[in-house]
Amino acid sequence: xxxxxxxxxxxxxxxxxxxxxxxxxxxxxxxxxxxxxxxxxxxxxxxxxxxxxxxxxxxxxxxxxxxxxxxxxxxxxxxxxxxxxxxxxxxxxxxxxxxxxxxxxxxxxxxxxxxxxxxxxxxxxxxxxxxxxxxxxxxxxxxxxxxxxxxxxxxxxxxxxxxxxxxxxxxxxxxxxxxxxxxxxxxxxxxxxxxxxxxxxxxxxxxxxxxxxxxxxxxxxxxxxxxxxxxxxxxxxxxxxxxxxxxxxxxxxxxxxxxxxxxxxxxxxxxxxxxxxxxxxxxxxxxxxxxxxxxxxxxxxxxxxxxxxxxxxxxxxxxxxxxxxxxxxxxxxxxxxxxxxxxxxxxxxxxxxxxxxxxxxxxxxxxxxxxxxxxxxxxxxxxxxxxxxxxxxxxxxxxxxxxxxxxxxxxxxxxxxxxxxxxxxxxxxxxxxxxxxxxxxxxxxxxxxxxx
Numbered sequence: 206x207x208x209x210x211x212x213x214x215x216x217x218x219x220x221x222x223x224x225x226x227x228x229x230x231x232x233x234x235x236x237x238x239x240x241x242x243x244x245x246x247x248x249x250x251x252x253x254x255x256x257x258x259x260x261x262x263x264x265x266x267x268x269x270x271x272x273x274x275x276x277x278x279x280x281x282x283x284x285x286x287x288x289x290x291x292x293x294x295x296x297x298x299x300x301x302x303x304x305x306x307x308x309x310x311x312x313x314x315x316x317x318x319x320x321x322x323x324x325x326x327x328x329x330x331x332x333x334x335x336x337x338x339x340x341x342x343x344x345x346x347x348x349x350x351x352x353x354x355x356x357x358x359x360x361x362x363x364x365x366x367x368x369x370x371x372x373x374x375x376x377x378x379x380x381x382x383x384x385x386x387x388x389x390x391x392x393x394x395x396x397x398x399x400x401x402x403x404x405x406x407x408x409x410x411x412x413x414x415x416x417x418x419x420x421x422x423x424x425x426x427x428x429x430x431x432x433x434x435x436x437x438x439x440x441x442x443x444x445x446x447x448x449x450x451x452x453x454x455x456x457x458x459x460x461x462x463x464x465x466x467x468x469x470x471x472x473x474x475x476x477x478x479x480x481x482x483x484x485x486x487x488x489x490x491x492x493x494x495x496x497x498x499x500x501x502x503x504x505x506x507x508x509x510x511x512x513x514x515x516x517x518x519x520x521x522x523x524x525x526x527x528x529x530x531x532x533x534x535x536x537x538x539x540x541x542x543x544x545x546x547x548x549x550x551x552x553x554x555x556x557x558x559x560x561x562x563x564x565x566x567x568x569x570x571x572x573x574x575x576x577x578x579x580x581x582x583x584x585x586x587x588x589x590x591x592x593x594x595x596x597x598x599x600x601x602x603x604x605x606x607x608x609x610x611x612x613x614x615x616x617x618x619x620x621x622x623x624x625x626x627x628x629x630x631x632x633x634x635x636x637x638x639x640x641x642x643x644x645x646x647x648x649x650x651x652x653x654x655x656x657x
Contacts (some may be wrong), residue, residue: 226431238582283297283298287642290304290443292642301642303654304653304654305321307322307628308320309359310621311360311362311613311617312613312638313367313615314363314615315331315615316337317330317618318368319348319655324356324357324358325358326350326399327348329349329353329637329638331638335381336380336381337349337351340352344637345656346637346642347641348654350656353638354378354399355372356372358373362413363413365382367380369411369413372461375405375407375408377420379399382416385417385433386431386447386581387430387432388418389449390402392448394648403449407422408422410460410651412462414465414469417431418464419462420462425456426452427462427500430447431559432467436483436496436497437467438451438453439453439482439499440453440498440499453500459471459474465516468480468481469482469641470512470519472510472512474511477503477508478490478502478503478507480501484497486517488531489501490503490532490550491504491549492504507550509523510522511562513562513563513564515569518530518531518534519532520569520571526557526574527552527556527557528554528556528571529552531551536567537596538567540553542583554599554600557576561610561611566616567617568613568617569614571612572609576609576624577608578603578604580600580619582597583600584597585617587646588618589601589631590650608623611621616633618630618639628653631650631651634646634647639653
């Protein structure tokens with residue numbers, strides 16, 4: 206079954222209705238719990254949303270789309286076109302930022318984040334529900350500074366319409382939509398600025414799923430909160446939402462997390478890999494399509510060192526540098542050269558020097574030793590960074606000659622960090638998530654503009 210979604214102006218696959226970003230059947234969209242089913246209808250995903258949620262989301266998305274359209278029309282009056290990090294205002298090109306370096310980057314579904322060298326946080330892209338943490342609901346087409354905290358930021362991550370980060374002092378902060386308690390604050394009220402989660406100051410890692418969040422503390426314990434309809438919180442028999450962090454099991458050796466939509470994967474210190482939550486396409490790697498409401502270890506003898514996932518597929522790197530992917534493969538996102546999915550890990554190519562991998566909604570990117578970057582899968586808006594919109598079902602080199610340290614993926618956009626710290630994004634730019642001061646789709650890596 207071919208499943209993908211589009212941005213405005215891009216045709217959808219047969220059987221889907223397109224009016225803005227339309228996620229696949231198993232993936233919740235934004236904070237209103239709307240799901241596009243086959244046939245183009247929409248329904249509440251887990252019985253916990255309501256008509257007001259849907260109406261509010263639709264209104265926000267309509268305003269977002271209007272903002273993007275207005276920006277495009279305004280830019281059109283400048284001739285010749287404005288240059289890098291410039292925007293057209295009243296027929297005059299005005300510089301609104303400049304390229305810059307970052308220590309860490311993050312992506313949400315339609316927004317992006319970066320910790321700059323000063324330790325401050327900048328965000329850009331979709332902001333209809335406050336996911337940028339800037340105190341308002343306005344989208345940003347350039348990386349815009351979030352109010353500084355007492356301690357520098359160390360880790361940042363984004364979900365569907367919420368974000369979280371950890372400061373260097375170990376405190377955890379979240380903001381954005383909160384309809385299922387995914388901010389961990391004990392309620393379901395959204396926050397437009399970063400808000401501290403609890404009083405603990407020993408958080409070491411955080412990841413945002415679609416409508417939930419999970420984190421690891423210094424003692425190696427694992428905690429999750431938010432939506433739990435598919436068991437993505439890993440709490441066992443309960444599938445009810447949790448508005449505050451809840452301990453997952455009793456292990457104290459968790460060391461790396463991956464989350465994107467309704468499932469998670471995590472590594473333990475013994476180099477074993479565990480996944481739980483939605484397993485509709487075999488994305489848990491357990492050899493079946495049964496959801497798991499508690500962490501389940503992947504079978505086999507592989508030892509793992511890195512893992513990231515999309516909403517319906519997972520990719521991980523072994524201790525010997527091999528890349529393996531599994532789950533949905535409708536658009537070649539597993540990188541195996543076919544469109545055949547797999548419920549167990551399948552090796553991608555024969556290379557043994559992979560260091561980083563990232564799963565988008567229907568595409569995947571990775572970095573090999575030495576910094577060479579490769580992408581594969583769906584490419585309708587240039588999210589592979591190859592200068593075209595052609596699908597690729599095997600890893601294909603991106604921006605050869607530039608060395609990369611990190612790559613991350615959103616719904617249909619990709620961001621990467623060069624070995625020297627430069628930040629580049631490409632693909633869908635409807636909400637400004639590329640950060641180049643425009644709403645123009647970018648088919649090649651494009652430097653992010655940091656606001657002056």
